[in-house]
Amino acid sequence: MKPPPFAYHAPATLAEALDLLAEHGADAKVLAGGQSLMPLLNMRLAEPAHIVDINRVAGLGGLRADARGVRVGALARHAAVERSAAVAAVQPLLPAALRHVAHPAIRNRGTVVGSLAHADPAAELPAVLAVLDGTVEAVSAAGRRTIRAADFFAGPLESTLRPGELAGSAFFPALPPRTGAAFAETSRRHGDYALAGVAAVVSVDEDLRVSAARAGYLGVAAVPLVLDLTRRARQAQAGRPPGDADWSGVAGFVRERLDPETDIHAGADYRRHLAGVLTERALRAATADALDRAR
Numbered sequence: 001m002k003p004p005p006f007a008y009h010a011p012a013t014l015a016e017a018l019d020l021l022a023e024h025g026a027d028a029k030v031l032a033g034g035q036s037l038m039p040l041l042n043m044r045l046a047e048p049a050h051i052v053d054i055n056r057v058a059g060l061g062g063l064r065a066d067a068r069g070v071r072v073g074a075l076a077r078h079a080a081v082e083r084s085a086a087v088a089a090v091q092p093l094l095p096a097a098l099r100h101v102a103h104p105a106i107r108n109r110g111t112v113v114g115s116l117a118h119a120d121p122a123a124e125l126p127a128v129l130a131v132l133d134g135t136v137e138a139v140s141a142a143g144r145r146t147i148r149a150a151d152f153f154a155g156p157l158e159s160t161l162r163p164g165e166l167a168g169s170a171f172f173p174a175l176p177p178r179t180g181a182a183f184a185e186t187s188r189r190h191g192d193y194a195l196a197g198v199a200a201v202v203s204v205d206e207d208l209r210v211s212a213a214r215a216g217y218l219g220v221a222a223v224p225l226v227l228d229l230t231r232r233a234r235q236a237q238a239g240r241p242p243g244d245a246d247w248s249g250v251a252g253f254v255r256e257r258l259d260p261e262t263d264i265h266a267g268a269d270y271r272r273h274l275a276g277v278l279t280e281r282a283l284r285a286a287t288a289d290a291l292d293r294a295r
């Protein structure tokens, strides 16, 4: 199918882009990598009167990794973030999750910030941003504001960006000291959207005892869901040698807390089952990673 008619704008500066977004408000859509927007247009699931293509705007492609975390500009492509050694050193969940995002051709064009703005509950990066308590910086002609992940995802394909706002960048905090991470998902074929997936973060204390854990889920709720598993982590460690946490009960615990939907891809029970199994697997891997980093 072909997209419905729209006015195409290709601003060269951020100020021009923001003026266009301010002028056209809810009638405008930002075009970044186009890997989600173009299919939506072609299937006539979105019919914006104006498309504001930001690909020529200078200064939006930044990618910076330092001790505090990773700042990803609006035009940084999935592939650039996935392949950056600096990013991997500071926030290993990014490349771990990005390897599961679609296929190389799509990752060469699609953007990390575009994926967050698209807010697909089955997408990997929103769950990563959520489990890390990261932020999105919204910019508009009226100024800037920082939105925490917990306040950013409003529903399937719905964020709390306002008409006239552009997501200028996203910030993924670095892992704290003595903390490890792991990502696990199940999809029918590699590169498909996941049936369920989890990003897990585990911390150990100075004695290498497991002391905290969090898990962020995709594919099991309307928005990325985060479970604080710290109490479970302490129970898993209790009475056992340092670092030798027993995660075997966690799958049942997680299953009881999730209420996924049935759709054409998988039933609710199967998604719940997957989320439990994947959580256990990811927590084990994240614990091993935390021990490696702490030693």
Ligand code: FAD
Binding pocket: 029, 030, 031, 032, 033, 034, 035, 036, 037, 038, 039, 074, 100, 101, 102, 103, 106, 109, 110, 111, 112, 113, 114, 115, 117, 118, 122, 123, 124, 125, 161, 165, 166, 167, 168, 191, 192, 193, 194
């Ligand atoms: P676009 O398509 O340009 O935009 C998507 C939406 O976000 C639009 O509404 C647009 O207006 C808005 N938007 C984009 N950037 C901004 C911004 N800076 N500020 C405000 N709004 C903005 N994704 C996954 O996570 N996992 C997968 O497994 C996966 N599989 C895929 C398989 C296929 C075959 C395809 C075609 C895509 C797949 N994707 C998958 C989607 C892909 O990751 C997209 O790149 C991503 O979702 C959107 O990024 P984009 O830059 O292409 O955004």
